[in-house]
Amino acid sequence: MDAAYLDEFDIKKYVKDRLSEIKDEDEYALAKSVLYDGLYRMSEVFEERYRSLYKKVYDELESKEESYEIAILLLSKNENVFLRMFFPISDLDVLEDKKNDIKEDYTESEDLIKTVYLNATDTVCKEFSQEKIGVSFTNNGEKHTLSVQPKKALRYRKEVGKLYETFSYNELRWNTVNTVYLDRFFDIDLSKLPQNARDVEVDYGKYADMIKEELYPVWNVEKTVFKSSTFLSPSKDGLYYEREMVKQRDKEIILRLVQKTEGMVGIRQEEEKIIVKTYEESYSDLEGYHIFDIRYTKEELPTGLISNKREDGMIGRLLNKTEEKIHTEAEIERIIEELDIGEYVSLKSCERLPIWKEVSEESRILPDMNNFSSSDFPITEESPKLVLRFSRNSDSNLCESMVRYAVSQLQISFDEYICVGVLENTYYTKGIV
Template sequence: MEDMTNLKDVIIPERLSKMKDLQQHKLLNDIMRDFLINLIDYQDNANKKLVERVFSEVQDVESRYDIFVTIAQKENVSPIDEFLFPVFPEDLEIKEISSLDILDGIKKGEDIKLSTVFLKCGYTVIREIAKSARKFSGEIITDRKSHRIKVKLVQNKSYSDEVENIYNIFQKNSVAWKTLNNPYLNKFFDVILTGCEGMIEEDEEIQEINFNLEEHEQYRLSDMVLLWNVQKLNLKSDGFPMPAIDNVNFEHSISLSKLGYENGYLVDVNEALVKYIKRTEEDLIIISPMELASTWDILKIAQNPEEEKRKTKYELVSNRRKPGFINRFAQKQNSLIRTKGEISRIANSFDVSKYFELISIDILQGKVGSSTTYDLNAFIVDDIRIGNDKKIMHLKFKSDHMDNFLIHDHLSFIVSEIQMYFPEYECEGELV
């Protein structure tokens, strides 16, 4: 295309300017204007259309399902936000534990959850706290007296369970799963009451609960909520279901005109009631044996380029890949990856890749003690390859952002995504 442009704009005018015979100059100029230049313009347009067609064949459909995550204090979460939503809406509710609940738990010998805290620290510290059975001192102050207590920290699993639930919904909708970059997920801990000095009476009113995490107290943040761009909706199909092409099932359509065409949509379904789900530009179509119009549980994954640039107190992160034809094209290929260059391309294809540089890749017989990453897709079961038989793919990275308390979590995301391409290895990462 560039050669044709040079021919029209540079080469032809240059050749014409060198002709001394004015009559020949005029004759050749007329020929160029009436035939050759029109031919060049036609070829230019044809080339542009070809390029547009190639790019349209490799549509960036995957970006509709990019998931963004951050945290915020309860009081700063807007109930009318159209981009970020609490993972669990009930997290915004004020929860108060009663003396009756504590008394009942003590009598039954059960652990009692007092609250949930967020620990703003790196993964290496989180890992040690999660492994520890350490107990911390505190007190429950009632309207009558103060009771000394012992508490322990237990990693909150409700958010990781919800990620697994989302993964299963992706599978039901036949949408390719991309590792969720959620560096905040493993930093939520439940504060569990393990012992209380003296008996709290049923009619005592709890006024305050205090505890001290000692050297970890500096990391503690209270009343934090995990937010993401996933909204749960219950929507009714539009109009009457239409018979499907098999004359057995029915097509239930949900218009996306008001919801937004740019967003991703997943149907949380009972597989017995849904045979197939397809997405057109304007509608979400559910193929089901149900003859009557019904309501459906829909997950809307909101995409908004303006909101993605929002300034948040805590980093707004995502599993979004960098825009570009090569990344989009590579996702459509099923070729085996066997080169360091291709692994490097994967490692550098995400927004958070800006924090890292891949240094080396080593295949080892056993694990290395210096590894500081974890598997974000641990819930995906590999029934074919047994973990004990896998060799270790040890990836070394360097970073200039070691002061970022999320740095090991970001690296774990990248390594977990590489792991998806290499199920025959167990991938682990190290910052050097």
């Protein structure tokens, strides 16, 4: 039998078909005893043992610290919604005295930033960032206008960057955070308005129907302080001081991370505790993060949630465990499959190109989601290019961003290349879902 036949072999059907061919009653009874009560029952035992062995190996390869996910959701400031395991990415979005609120009788002289969400494709977002937005206001009874240029709200990316640094300090594997929502927030700088400006209005022009003024992003990451009382007294190993924090039994928190501070030598995560090594004896509190397991309660997840959760198979877990890299087309396909972006795009092909000539600049989708201080990805002519071509499975305005997310994830594993995505426009869109 060839491999394909073995994969499709149904022993129950095989036994039934063979028995149906036997006409003699005595021979049928003997065959039934041998085939059904023997061969079929034995196959069930082997199948169950295989499943048990597979699950045992699969579970042993799983590391709770590596199975986390970062999920992002958009909420409205106008709605009183409380989600127990979600927290604002930026504290500026929830301050009671919001500087970014525009009021009719605005009289403050300090800088004023209005943050808006643009519900559009990546291409339209890029065009918006290059536009001049008109702002009208009244000053001393006279009508005036000025122009401002929208800028990406990079404070969200910077928060993701801080989280990345903390993962690095805690020596944990980083999975690219899907920033498709975060990259659609823009700051409108109104600091040039006169101190006594009134009746302030922003004219978004052709983008007006795409603008959402009251949205802000939340994620399942909580900033926290680990009290010194939760750490055991420091002990000295001859060179450094070590502080241990025993992890509390809280099944909703999948990961605890300690931020690095001055004087720290290293942070080590163990199954039951976190060990912090310092140059000097210290009893101070430590800042860090809690990452919540949003799937622990089995409750229905909020609509519109975007996550970096990966559906790791046994091969993926084994490679993560051994830190081996297999640079094949099959490995690329496996990683893309794990990302769970099939609702938006599918990988069609991948190829290695030494130069840019075969990929036009306007069609390149670059792996920029691991850049935390800007939204640009540095490119060079020297590095070989790994070009991944995707087709649309939806007319969603997030398809381009999902390709960015995919190539950003691949860039971590294929770092000797510049991973470039190309999206074939098989769906017609106007920039809005």
